[in-house]
Amino acid sequence: MIAGGGIGGLCTALVLQNQGHDVHIYEKATSYRPFGGPIQIATNALESIRRIDGDVYARIMELERK
DSSP states (O other), rough: EEEEOOOHHHHHHHHHHHTTTTOOOOOOOSSSOOSSEEEEEEEEHHHHHHHHHHHHHHHHHHHHOO
């Protein structure tokens, strides 16, 4: 169980899911609301995502090019 669907909670869920755990994320917000623009991922965080899951990294990079 992960409390919070922010970038930290989502990355934690990704790692645990890739390790074979049954992961459930609980978020208090009832609907998506952007807070001032798109999600920005710093270079060091992006490198962490690449090391955690190369497929997710590739999808992020693909969306970046659009």
